Amino acid sequence: MFTKDSVIGIVGSGAMGSGIAQVAATAGHKTIVYDTNITALEKAKTNLTNSLGKLVEKQKITADKAQTILSLTSYSSSIQDFKSCHLIIEAIVENIDVKQSVFKELESITSETCVLASNTSSLSITSIASACQKPEKVIGIHFFNPATLMPLVEIIPGVATDSVIANHCQTLINSWGKVTVMAKDTPGFIVNRVARPFYSEALRIYDEQLADMATIDWAMKEFGGFKMGPFELMDLIGHDVNYVVTETVWKQFYFDPRFRPSLTQKRLLEAKFLGKKTGRGFYDYREGSSLPEPKKDEALAKYIVNRVLCMLINEACDTKYLGIASATDIDLAMTKGVNYPKGLLKWADEIGIAQVLNTLNELYDDYQEDRYRACVLLKQMVKQGKLFY
Numbered sequence: 001m002f003t004k005d006s007v008i009g010i011v012g013s014g015a016m017g018s019g020i021a022q023v024a025a026t027a028g029h030k031t032i033v034y035d036t037n038i039t040a041l042e043k044a045k046t047n048l049t050n051s052l053g054k055l056v057e058k059q060k061i062t063a064d065k066a067q068t069i070l071s072l073t074s075y076s077s078s079i080q081d082f083k084s085c086h087l088i089i090e091a092i093v094e095n096i097d098v099k100q101s102v103f104k105e106l107e108s109i110t111s112e113t114c115v116l117a118s119n120t121s122s123l124s125i126t127s128i129a130s131a132c133q134k135p136e137k138v139i140g141i142h143f144f145n146p147a148t149l150m151p152l153v154e155i156i157p158g159v160a161t162d163s164v165i166a167n168h169c170q171t172l173i174n175s176w177g178k179v180t181v182m183a184k185d186t187p188g189f190i191v192n193r194v195a196r197p198f199y200s201e202a203l204r205i206y207d208e209q210l211a212d213m214a215t216i217d218w219a220m221k222e223f224g225g226f227k228m229g230p231f232e233l234m235d236l237i238g239h240d241v242n243y244v245v246t247e248t249v250w251k252q253f254y255f256d257p258r259f260r261p262s263l264t265q266k267r268l269l270e271a272k273f274l275g276k277k278t279g280r281g282f283y284d285y286r287e288g289s290s291l292p293e294p295k296k297d298e299a300l301a302k303y304i305v306n307r308v309l310c311m312l313i314n315e316a317c318d319t320k321y322l323g324i325a326s327a328t329d330i331d332l333a334m335t336k337g338v339n340y341p342k343g344l345l346k347w348a349d350e351i352g353i354a355q356v357l358n359t360l361n362e363l364y365d366d367y368q369e370d371r372y373r374a375c376v377l378l379k380q381m382v383k384q385g386k387l388f389y
């Protein structure tokens with residue numbers, strides 16, 4: 001369906017759109033970037049030139065290759081320029097009404113066979129597709145930030161998406177050097193769903209004053225092997241983004257307590273302590289301030305890691321149980337999309353599934369909250385002595 005000659009259209013020249021355009025042009029496609037904001041288009045053009053310049057300097061690509069990528073990429077403020085496209089990836093503002101209206105317009109100007117994809121992080125692909133006459137050619141193609149560096153791409157067919165089109169999209173994105181996983185159209189897809197407890201359980205431990213944030217971050221890195229602790233990572237992502245994703249996923253799951261956001265993080269957002277970018281978040285990054293020291297208590301650290309990890313595994317297990325994605329894809333998504341040190345289901349096999357279930361049952365006994373209910377698949381696997389792999 002797609003070849004090297006397929007023309008790729010990108011709607012939106014912001015952080016994601018410009019990155020995806022660079023990936024597509026690097027793979028050898030003629031790529032057209034469209035934005036309603038001329039300043040954003042100009043910025044994207046300058047950024048591409050600079051970014052390619054740096055790659056040449058670091059000898060990652062040749063000057064010839066950089067020139068080819070630049071000549072393959074064009075910028076436009078007219079949506080009509082998308083007429084010749086074979087695949088269009090939309091990366092505009094995260095708003096369902098705006099996305100639906102753009103998809104409707106895209107369908108009206110492109111060919112019958114042009115595939116329309118959205119890079120949305122949290123909206124329903126099925127709902128975006130419903131604005132089109134042919135929802136079967138609408139799909140989610142979800143890149144991670146920065147798109148040029150992060151290997152993972154989630155492919156999300158909506159309810160009406162043609163499975164043949166989904167397979168062609170997966171093959172195309174694989175040919176761009178990305179690692180793809182297929183996910184059902186459900187809130188947060190794989191990564192933004194399965195990763196929730198990394199933040200929310202750490203926040204819960206902090207809110208209960210069982211440990212301070214520096215100790216939780218230290219524990220997750222030192223004993224969990226994670227590259228960053230949850231509080232550092234939330235500060236880096238920004239609470240305007242991280243809190244909103246949590247709240248959106250929680251609302252879309254009909255307020256399931258498993259996804260309930262933390263008031264502590266909401267207050268930071270209200271105070272505009274958005275994290276590193278504003279100088280203050282959980283930590284104080286302003287000049288002259290120093291970061292707090294962790295309490296290096298090994299027993300406490302092991303308790304923290306075990307609790308957060310078992311909650312993550314439970315979410316991964318539910319994602320498999322509900323057929324959102326396969327065990328392999330869930331593990332690939334978490335290692336390639338958010339750099340987890342190990343796939344969660346592989347990790348569960350290593351710890352022992354009975355041990356994971358035991359931790360969850362103990363939490364459930366202590367709190368009597370639905371949040372800690374163990375996935376039924378874990379219970380079945382323990383009964384049958386099964387492993388994920």
Ligand SMILES: NC(=O)c1ccc[n+]([C@@H]2O[C@H](COP(=O)([O-])OP(=O)(O)OC[C@H]3O[C@@H](n4cnc5c(N)ncnc54)[C@H](O)[C@@H]3O)[C@@H](O)[C@H]2O)c1
Pocket residue numbers: 011012013014015016017034035036037040090091092093094098102119120121122142143144145
């Ligand atoms: N930033 C991330 O970390 C990230 C990661 C994965 C997915 N996403 C998703 O990607 C999409 C884009 O996010 P972003 O961070 O690149 O946003 P951004 O704000 O950096 O860029 C959005 C761009 O879209 C343009 N735009 C807005 N409305 C438009 C319209 N109607 N027609 C044409 N252009 C329009 C804006 O001018 C802007 O340049 C969102 O759906 C977001 O959820 C973001």
